[in-house]
Amino acid sequence: MTLEGFFARAPRAAVAFSGGVDSAFLLWAAKRYGCDVRAYYVKTAFQPQFELEDALRLAREVDAPMTVLETDILSVPEAAANGPRRCYFCKRALFSQLWEAARRDGYPLLLDGTNASDDAGDRPGMQALRELEVRSPLQECGITKAEVRRLSREAGLFTWDKPAYACLATRVPTGTPIRREDLEKVERGEAALSALGFSDFRVRLLDGCARLQVTVEQLPLLLERREAVLAALEPLFPAVLLDLAARQASD
Missing domain, CATH: 3.40.50.620 (HUPs)
Structure with a gap:
């Protein structure tokens, strides 16, 4: 059909x-x-x-x-x-x-x-x-x-x-109750990274900290803009971590 x-x-x-x-x-x-x-x-x-x-x-x-x-x-x-x-x-x-x-x-x-x-x-x-x-x-x-x-x-x-985008709930580890304030922090963090030129990335929560996932192609940009990324995210999260397993999944 x-x-x-x-x-x-x-x-x-x-x-x-x-x-x-x-x-x-x-x-x-x-x-x-x-x-x-x-x-x-x-x-x-x-x-x-x-x-x-x-x-x-x-x-x-x-x-x-x-x-x-x-x-x-x-x-x-x-x-x-x-x-x-x-x-x-x-x-x-x-x-x-x-x-x-x-x-x-x-x-x-x-x-x-x-x-x-x-x-x-x-x-x-x-x-x-x-x-x-x-x-x-x-x-x-x-x-x-x-x-x-x-x-x-x-x-x-x-x-x-437009890059694939899964809902903000996927940023919270399965089994961890979802809180509105956590979703708001993730949204603000991802908006800040988007403004810095990143695309197809995720800011995931890990024990309250931000775990960044970017594609292989954008790893150099992340290192180049490291200070700007930290300035954007440190007010929101107690620590900012980089996941070296480059982003590939669609969630």
């Missing part, structure tokens, strides 16, 4: 919109193929402000209506406890809220940006999507991550080369 064929059969749908590469392309495709579509973005403590700003910009550029929902994800005990199935409980809570808003607005389908490269066995949140009957057109149509980026570039979407 093609995306054009999918939307011919789904003329009215809601898109769970994160502002990332996949959901941005999905929203564009829905508009491109004549779907009556609305984007829904859920703002929680797990999402940094720049993601919301990117989502708003993309929705404007593709001329799609967008609803922003706010929820206190830390009020979900299993999400705040940060156990090995945190992602399942988080997705279950967020997509239940998305479904409620979509149905209230008259949308019979809820779509997400899971693509054909995503491994269901490595993403426990996918179980929640299946249980809630969320459709994933990119996956159903066999469109891989590489194809999403290529097609996004051809469509002129600014998100085409």
Whole structure:
């Protein structure tokens, strides 16, 4: 099946919109193929402000209506406890809220940006999507991550080369309860590194300290800007550590 064929059969749908590469392309495709579509973005403590700003910009550029929902994800005990199935409980809570808003607005389908490269066995949140009957057109149509980026570039979407981004909860070690103040420090730290020219990196917590993960290509930049990095992060963390295992994973 093609995306054009999918939307011919789904003329009215809601898109769970994160502002990332996949959901941005999905929203564009829905508009491109004549779907009556609305984007829904859920703002929680797990999402940094720049993601919301990117989502708003993309929705404007593709001329799609967008609803922003706010929820206190830390009020979900299993999400705040940060156990090995945190992602399942988080997705279950967020997509239940998305479904409620979509149905209230008259949308019979809820779509997400899971693509054909995503491994269901490595993403426990996918179980929640299946249980809630969320459709994933990119996956159903066999469109891989590489194809999403290529097609996004051809469509002129600014998100085409946006680095993969996992929610802020992934910066806290599994089993360590998530506190709002820790997420805020991580967000501020990552914003500071982004302003210093870094991309595709993480500031992870380790016993309250900042553990930096950057790609091999950006290790020289980190050493070159060492003093600026310390000046930005030392007010937030008691120590700043460098993980010499260069960043490769997408979480």
